[in-house]
Amino acid sequence: MKVSIERWQDGQKVRKELDGLDRWEVHAAHSLWVEAAGCKLKLQQEPHALAASRVGVGACAWDSAFMLLAYFEQQDTSKWRSCRVVELGAGIGLLGTVLAQLGAQVVLTDQASVMPLLTSNVAANDMKGQAGSVHLPWRAQAMQLDWDLPQDREGVLAAVGGHVDLILAADCCYVDEGGRSANAATIIHMCSALSTSPCTRSLVAFEKRSEALLRDLEEAAHSHFLVVKELELQAAFVGSSAWASDHIVVLALEESKQHACGVMTFLAAAMLDERTASGIHGERLYVGQR
Numbered sequence: 001m002k003v004s005i006e007r008w009q010d011g012q013k014v015r016k017e018l019d020g021l022d023r024w025e026v027h028a029a030h031s032l033w034v035e036a037a038g039c040k041l042k043l044q045q046e047p048h049a050l051a052a053s054r055v056g057v058g059a060c061a062w063d064s065a066f067m068l069l070a071y072f073e074q075q076d077t078s079k080w081r082s083c084r085v086v087e088l089g090a091g092i093g094l095l096g097t098v099l100a101q102l103g104a105q106v107v108l109t110d111q112a113s114v115m116p117l118l119t120s121n122v123a124a125n126d127m128k129g130q131a132g133s134v135h136l137p138w139r140a141q142a143m144q145l146d147w148d149l150p151q152d153r154e155g156v157l158a159a160v161g162g163h164v165d166l167i168l169a170a171d172c173c174y175v176d177e178g179g180r181s182a183n184a185a186t187i188i189h190m191c192s193a194l195s196t197s198p199c200t201r202s203l204v205a206f207e208k209r210s211e212a213l214l215r216d217l218e219e220a221a222h223s224h225f226l227v228v229k230e231l232e233l234q235a236a237f238v239g240s241s242a243w244a245s246d247h248i249v250v251l252a253l254e255e256s257k258q259h260a261c262g263v264m265t266f267l268a269a270a271m272l273d274e275r276t277a278s279g280i281h282g283e284r285l286y287v288g289q290r
Contacts, residue, residue, distance in 0.1 A: 001036040001070050001243060005029035007047075020242025021067070027060045034094065037073045039101040043092045043121050058091040058114035062171035063248060064205035065094045070243035071233050071250075072098070080104040084160045086194055088187065089172035090114075093121040093142070096168070100140030101125065107159045109145035118142045147183075147190050157194065167191050167202040173217070175209045181216055188220035188253070195256035202253040203231075214249060227254035 004017045007029040018025060026032070027047050034041045049055035072095075081103035087096040090108035100106040100122075110118050119142040126138050143159060145152045157164070169191065173181045191202035204221075208214055221228040231250040 001066075001073055002034070003066070004033040006031040006033075021063045021245055023063055026062075029060075032061060032092075032094075034069075034098070036069050036098055037077045037102060039098050041094070041097055041101075041125050043094060043097070043125070044117065045092055046117055055113050055117060056111075057171075057174075058089065058110050059117065061092055061094050062207075063245060064170040064207060064250075065091070066243050067233065067245060067248050068168070068170055068203065068205050068250065069095060069098060071231075077102050083165045084163055085166045085168065086156060086160060086164050088145070088167065088169040088190060090118055090142070093118050093125075095170060096140060097122060097125045100138065105139035105160060106141075107156050108140065108142045109156060110142075111146065112144055115142060115144050147186055153190075153193055157196065162196060164194055164196045164200050167194050167200065168205075169202070170205045171207060172204075173206045173209075173213060175213055180210070180212045184213065184216040185220040188217065188224050191253055192224040192256045192258060195259065198255045198259045200254075200256065203250055204253065205248060205250045208247050208249050217251065221251055221253055223257075225253040225256055228252075229254075 002017065003026075004015055005025055005028075006013055006015045007025075008014070016025065026045075027050065030045055030047060032041070032043045032045060034043065043061070045061065046055055046059040049059040050057060080099050083099070083104040085096065085099055085104050085106045087106065087108045090096050090110050091114060093108050096106040096108035108118060108122060122140050122142045126140075141159060143152075143156055145156055147153075169187055172183070172187050174183055175181050187204065191204065194200070195202065202225075204217065206213070206217065218228065229252045231252050233244060233248075233250055
């Protein structure tokens with residue numbers, strides 16, 4: 001993976017290629033050039049708008065997104081051609097735009113203040129008609145998603161045809177002075193709410209800013225999902241270790257409990273029907289309990 005930045009220095013535009021994760025350089029840049037998994041992007045940033053009163057933290061790329069992108073680069077990229085993806089807190093659109101160029105159907109979401117920047121970057125990196133493209137259909141769109149509004153969530157699900165394979169959330173946690181995150185549970189809840197089947201997978205990447213943050217996210221994850229795993233990404237990187245950090249944690253969440261309950265209810269009904277048909281009466285089934 002190659003990443004170059006362009007920023008102002010002493011009244012001049014300066015372009016520089018990064019050797020690895022470098023938040024300070026990235027957050028000083030107004031433009032990023034990214035080459036990864038055979039894709040080429042140019043993304044605009046608004047570092048002057050990082051203050052929460054303006055665009056906020058979505059104005060620039062963060063380390064977790066680069067680390068996930070390097071991880072995706074190690075995998076078979078052909079699998080994205082049949083994948084439907086929702087990205088939460090997409091910011092400048094780094095992750096989702098790359099996956100869209102690889103053929104995935106992607107809905108990149110964020111709050112209202114980020115939408116002009118996100119929408120512009122998604123449109124600017126549309127591969128249709130570009131020389132050398134693989135002529136994959138461009139199926140990316142930016143959508144506003146207020147996590148407190150069910151109608152926004154329903155709109156996102158409709159945009160991906162009612163089915164989601166992968167949910168991404170990279171550095172979406174806000175941490176207070178005590179190291180706690182008020183929105184940790186909300187992020188996990190959104191991953192569960194957008195999971196359309198037991199096979200939907202969520203990858204939640206975040207900088208381990210405190211033990212409390214990790215604990216809050218893991219507790220919320222276990223309350224909503226049957227499968228919660230911390231990915232050991234360091235061992236997965238080949239030649240891209242500069243884009244990895246042991247300060248970044250990636251949780252893989254699978255089998256949302258909302259679907260598990262539905263499946264178990266269906267199985268209970270099927271078992272009851274079978275027993276009734278066999279003449280076995282008077283038994284009470286306690287599904288999911290021992």
